[in-house]
Amino acid sequence: MSLVQIEKVYKKFGDLQVLEDISLNVEEGQQIAIIGRSGSGKSTLLRCINGLEPINQGNIHVDGDLVNGQKTNLKLLRQKVGIVFQSYNLFPHLTVERNITLAPTVVKKFALADARALAHEVLRQVGLEDKIDSYPDQLSGGQQQRVAIARSLAMQPKVMLFDEITSALDPELIGEVLKVLEYLAQQGMTMILVTHEMGFAQRVADRVVFMHEGRIWESGPPEQLFASPETPELDSFIRAIL
Amino acid sequence: MEYEFHFEVVFRNSGMLLEGAWLTIQLSFAATVLGLLVGILGALCKTSGIKPLDWIASAYVEIIRNTPFLVQIFFIFFGLPSLGIRMSPLQAALVALTANLGAYATEIIRAGIEAIHRGQIEAGLSLGLSRLQVFRYVVLFPALKTVYPALSSQFILLMLGTSVVSQISAEELTHIANFLHSRTFRNFEIYFVVLLMYLAMSTMFRALFHVTYLYAFGRKR
Amino acid sequence: MLLRDFGHGDILLLIYATRWTIALSLIAFAGGGLFGFAFTILRILPIRLLNYLSSAYIQIIQGTPLLLQLFVVFFGLAILGWDVSAWTAAAVALIAYTSAFLAEIWRGCIQAIPKPQWEASSSLGLGIFQLLWYVIMPQAIKISIPPTVGFLVQVIKGTALTSVIGFVELTRTAQLINNVTLEPFAVYSVIAVIYFSLCFPLTSLSRRLERRLNVSSAN
Numbered sequence: 001m002s003l004v005q006i007e008k009v010y011k012k013f014g015d016l017q018v019l020e021d022i023s024l025n026v027e028e029g030q031q032i033a034i035i036g037r038s039g040s041g042k043s044t045l046l047r048c049i050n051g052l053e054p055i056n057q058g059n060i061h062v063d064g065d066l067v068n069g070q071k072t073n074l075k076l077l078r079q080k081v082g083i084v085f086q087s088y089n090l091f092p093h094l095t096v097e098r099n100i101t102l103a104p105t106v107v108k109k110f111a112l113a114d115a116r117a118l119a120h121e122v123l124r125q126v127g128l129e130d131k132i133d134s135y136p137d138q139l140s141g142g143q144q145q146r147v148a149i150a151r152s153l154a155m156q157p158k159v160m161l162f163d164e165i166t167s168a169l170d171p172e173l174i175g176e177v178l179k180v181l182e183y184l185a186q187q188g189m190t191m192i193l194v195t196h197e198m199g200f201a202q203r204v205a206d207r208v209v210f211m212h213e214g215r216i217w218e219s220g221p222p223e224q225l226f227a228s229p230e231t232p233e234l235d236s237f238i239r240a241i242l
Numbered sequence: 243m244e245y246e247f248h249f250e251v252v253f254r255n256s257g258m259l260l261e262g263a264w265l266t267i268q269l270s271f272a273a274t275v276l277g278l279l280v281g282i283l284g285a286l287c288k289t290s291g292i293k294p295l296d297w298i299a300s301a302y303v304e305i306i307r308n309t310p311f312l313v314q315i316f317f318i319f320f321g322l323p324s325l326g327i328r329m330s331p332l333q334a335a336l337v338a339l340t341a342n343l344g345a346y347a348t349e350i351i352r353a354g355i356e357a358i359h360r361g362q363i364e365a366g367l368s369l370g371l372s373r374l375q376v377f378r379y380v381v382l383f384p385a386l387k388t389v390y391p392a393l394s395s396q397f398i399l400l401m402l403g404t405s406v407v408s409q410i411s412a413e414e415l416t417h418i419a420n421f422l423h424s425r426t427f428r429n430f431e432i433y434f435v436v437l438l439m440y441l442a443m444s445t446m447f448r449a450l451f452h453v454t455y456l457y458a459f460g461r462k463r
Numbered sequence: 464m465l466l467r468d469f470g471h472g473d474i475l476l477l478i479y480a481t482r483w484t485i486a487l488s489l490i491a492f493a494g495g496g497l498f499g500f501a502f503t504i505l506r507i508l509p510i511r512l513l514n515y516l517s518s519a520y521i522q523i524i525q526g527t528p529l530l531l532q533l534f535v536v537f538f539g540l541a542i543l544g545w546d547v548s549a550w551t552a553a554a555v556a557l558i559a560y561t562s563a564f565l566a567e568i569w570r571g572c573i574q575a576i577p578k579p580q581w582e583a584s585s586s587l588g589l590g591i592f593q594l595l596w597y598v599i600m601p602q603a604i605k606i607s608i609p610p611t612v613g614f615l616v617q618v619i620k621g622t623a624l625t626s627v628i629g630f631v632e633l634t635r636t637a638q639l640i641n642n643v644t645l646e647p648f649a650v651y652s653v654i655a656v657i658y659f660s661l662c663f664p665l666t667s668l669s670r671r672l673e674r675r676l677n678v679s680s681a682n
Binding site: 321325406445 | 538
């Protein structure tokens with residue numbers, strides 16, 4: 001079984017069909033980029049994978065566990081799935097260190113000393129060890145987003161979801177965040193990322209998924225998808241972006 | 243205007259007045275601590291998304307907020323004994339004050355919780371925290387910080403409100419004033435001085451809360 | 464005194480007494496509104512001394528219990544040689560109380576008007592009164608309505624305290640009836656319901672207005 005297995009998923013917001021017949025498998029160590037216009041359902045799909053949004057039909061499995069089951073323990077599931085949001089969502093009242101150690105100590109019952117060591121380790125990976133005692137509002141947007149990634153990493157997830165994590169950043173800060181993502185990809189982290197950074201998607205992703213009107217419109221290796229789009233929708237999307 | 247002021251009568255009884263003021267302060271703090279617990283519970287009920295809990299909490303808040311405190315305290319002290327619930331004046335006062343602060347605190351804390359950005363809660367849930375843990379670690383502190391100013395004004399209002407419990411003979415400051423009035427008949431002097439005592443207490447506590455705020459929520463950098 | 468049962472007649476008496484509660488509330492609100500407006504203006508005029516006096520007055524009223532204010536007015540007016548009725552003392556004290564709170568609410572509303580509005584108008588050469596009258600007040604009045612209506616509830620509840628100095632309004636009537644029926648549970652339940660039916664509509668109205676205001680300012 002694939003690490004993330006999405007089968008025939010449908011989802012509605014009221015009368016609006018936001019996801020339609022979505023099937024997608026992600027193997028361990030793969031990096032998947034999801035692209036598409038806003039409103040095409042890409043963020044919703046991501047949020048369904050860790051159970052933040054319920055689905056109406058179909059099944060989603062992560063590491064063999066059903067996400068959308070009646071008896072699913074979402075708490076356990078979410079320990080395997082990290083997610084980083086567009087708006088960082090760091091906890092403003094906690095230091096960088098406590099932001100990171102909170103879930104390991106509270107959820108996984110790590111001893112504080114172990115959690116602290118872990119915080120140092122993940123901050124090193126995102127290059128922010130020196131900011132360990134800062135508060136979120138003392139950091140730039142790019143730094144906050146890197147801390148958010150570190151916070152997620154500290155839970156040692158099997159797969160990480162990135163929801164347009166560079167969209168809220170000033171252009172000059174995007175690079176430092178993408179560098180962290182590339183590093184994680186090299187480390188073999190399984191990643192699903194919704195992004196507008198086409199160059200980055202091309203460079204890092206094993207596979208690119210183009211979503212349109214709630215469906216997977218086209219998918220394949222990046223070189224193929226970007227060089228020779230099969231559908232006029234993808235073609236016009238790529239033209240608009242580049 | 244032939245009136246001769248006799249403030250010395252008041253000062254001769256300053257010991258009693260200070261004792262009354264001390265009870266006023268104790269009563270205010272006790273009711274605040276208990277009322278805050280009620281308020282947190284009420285706010286949890288109102289934001290739980292569970293309809294019956296929401297209704298109960300809302301009914302409680304509306305009843306308290308839309309009836310006079312004096313009537314509430316008469317009801318509790320004189321009315322409830324017909325249901326077999328008997329309390330001393332002080333107990334009744336504490337219950338009434340707690341219920342009162344609880345209702346206002348429910349609304350204030352609810353507003354504080356709702357001011358927390360949804361993304362904060364989602365981030366907490368995504369890290370594997372349970373709803374209760376999200377509330378405890380992610381929501382509570384920022385919510386308290388937002389509501390602290392409103393809550394501290396509410397404390398002052400509560401402290402001033404304690405004067406009303408004199409009407410069921412709980413022996414706080416105003417009751418002492420009433421007692422001295424009946425004994426000395428220097429009513430204006432007594433009430434004027436007691437008014438100033440309340441003013442001193444509310445000014446003092448306002449300053450104290452301000453300092454506490456800076457200490458608790460101001461960041462050490 | 465003979466004891467009797469609490470009956471329909473008593474409920475009628477209570478409803479009848481409610482008019483005094485309403486009358487006192489209206490007087491307090493009208494008088495308090497008038498003086499409150501004056502204090503608001505004194506607080507925002509660029510004259511230091513007036514600002515201090517007005518804000519000292521507000522702090523004293525907001526920092527002391529209404530019950531004590533009632534006592535001080537009641538006994539204080541007597542010292543001044545005015546033999547006042549409970550009715551007059553109640554009205555005076557409640558007007559003083561209401562004016563301070565309304566002044567504070569309204570000042571908040573006026574200061575909530577963004578600075579550029581003030582700057583833009585004064586750079587157009589408007590004087591302080593013109594600025595207030597044409598630019599600030601029309602905007603401030605709009606946002607002041609919900610909290611003002613909300614405060615009316617506090618005034619109505621405040622009138623209950625005038626029973627303590629012997630003004631026979633709703634709560635005092637209830638006490639008198641209770642003295643002859645000894646049915647406090649019924650008596651106080653009934654007046655709680657009466658107060659609630661006076662206050663709750665205002666509370667909801669204030670909330671609705673507030674919501675409408677938020678919606679219109681969000682768009």
